[in-house]
Amino acid sequence: MPVQCAHCLILFFSLVNVLEALLIGLNSPWINQVIVYVKLTMGGPLHVNGHQAIYRESIKTINKPVIPERLYDAAAILQTVKEDIGGYNKDSSIVALPPTGLLPSRRFPWDSTKHIYALSGYHSLHSVQNIYQTLLKLSGDEPLSGHALHSLVVLWEDSLCTADMTPRSVADNLLFNNTAVAEAGQMRDSPYQEKRKEQRV
Incomplete structure (x- = not known):
C-alpha cells in the first residue's frame, strides 16, 4: 500500500x-x-x-518592433542621470582668471587681480542639469520616460564631448551686451553659420 x-x-x-x-x-x-x-x-x-485583424498572420510572421523595447532601459539610464546629471556640482565650472583679453566679470573676492568666469562647456552641463530638475518638478509623482532620460544623457554627453573652455563673464550687465562681447573677441561661432549663408544664396 x-x-x-x-x-x-x-x-x-x-x-x-x-x-x-x-x-x-x-x-x-x-x-x-x-x-x-x-x-x-x-x-x-x-x-x-x-x-x-485586417490581415492574417502566418506561422512565419516575426513580431519585430521598430524601436527595440530595451533601447531605453529606464532603470539603467535613470541611475546614470541621477548620479551624473543630478549630482553635478555647478561650482566646478567657476574659475578665477586675470581679465586680460576677456570680458570684465565679477571680481574674485580673494584676489583683486582676478575676475570670476564660468567655463562655457561646464555651463552647458549645468543647463542640462537645470532641465533635468525642471522635468522632475513638472512630472510630479510620475517617473520620467526612458526616452526623456535618454535625451538628457545625449545632451550631457554632447556637452562633455564638445566642451568649450571659453571663460564666460558672470557679470549680468555684460552677458547680453553683444557689442562688449564682440569687442572682447568672445562671439560664439557656429561651424554651420557659413554653410547656412551659402545655402540661402
Whole structure:
C-alpha cells in the first residue's frame, strides 16, 4: 500500500509539473504563433486585443518592433542621470582668471587681480542639469520616460564631448551686451553659420 501511494504522489506531481509547463508555455511567443496558426487554419476571423485583424498572420510572421523595447532601459539610464546629471556640482565650472583679453566679470573676492568666469562647456552641463530638475518638478509623482532620460544623457554627453573652455563673464550687465562681447573677441561661432549663408544664396 505505501508503495502505491508513493507512485500516486509521483504521478500526481508529474502531472502538476506538466500542467505548469503548459501554462508557462502558453505565454511564450512561439505558442502564441501556434495559436494564431491554428485559428487561421480553422478559417475564423482573427482577433487581436479584442479587435478583428485586417490581415492574417502566418506561422512565419516575426513580431519585430521598430524601436527595440530595451533601447531605453529606464532603470539603467535613470541611475546614470541621477548620479551624473543630478549630482553635478555647478561650482566646478567657476574659475578665477586675470581679465586680460576677456570680458570684465565679477571680481574674485580673494584676489583683486582676478575676475570670476564660468567655463562655457561646464555651463552647458549645468543647463542640462537645470532641465533635468525642471522635468522632475513638472512630472510630479510620475517617473520620467526612458526616452526623456535618454535625451538628457545625449545632451550631457554632447556637452562633455564638445566642451568649450571659453571663460564666460558672470557679470549680468555684460552677458547680453553683444557689442562688449564682440569687442572682447568672445562671439560664439557656429561651424554651420557659413554653410547656412551659402545655402540661402
